[in-house]
């Protein structure tokens with residue numbers, strides 16, 4: 668399993684608020700190379716599958732509604748130690764707990780609408796990248 672790639676989504680609130688450019692700038696300025704990227708919209712079935720691990724949680728319905736309400740930017744990013752370094756760059760799930768300068772501190776409105784996704788393991792980075800991209804779309 669490669670440790671130099673992670674998967675991200677700029678979630679619907681980031682796209683709605685016009686934050687795509689600023690967030691991508693921060694990602695690339697932090698040393699991540701974009702090796703796949705597209706503007707896309709998840710269906711309800713997509714979001715339910717992507718977040719299946721959370722399906723028993725009380726916020727699951729809201730999470731699926733939010734993630735499907737508009738387009739997202741999905742991307743695969745490359746950097747040494749990508750998964751861990753990207754989680755550091757985005758900050759804690761709840762923006763109130765996120766460190767200064769992190770993407771969620773700067774751009775997230777709430778724990779539910781928290782601007783960006785970052786994979787939590789190398790294994791999930793691979794699964795999530797393949798969920799969103801065909802092999803020929805990843806460079």
Ligand code: DAT
Pocket residue numbers: 721726730759760778779780781783784785787
């Ligand atoms: P992360 O996105 O930091 O990996 P997670 O995997 O625990 O966080 O949860 C996935 C998403 O679900 C998260 O980005 C936002 C939503 N979520 C998590 N906990 C929540 C809560 N307590 N209330 C509302 N939404 C929540």
Ligand code: MG
Pocket residue numbers: 785787
């Ligand atoms: Mg997670």
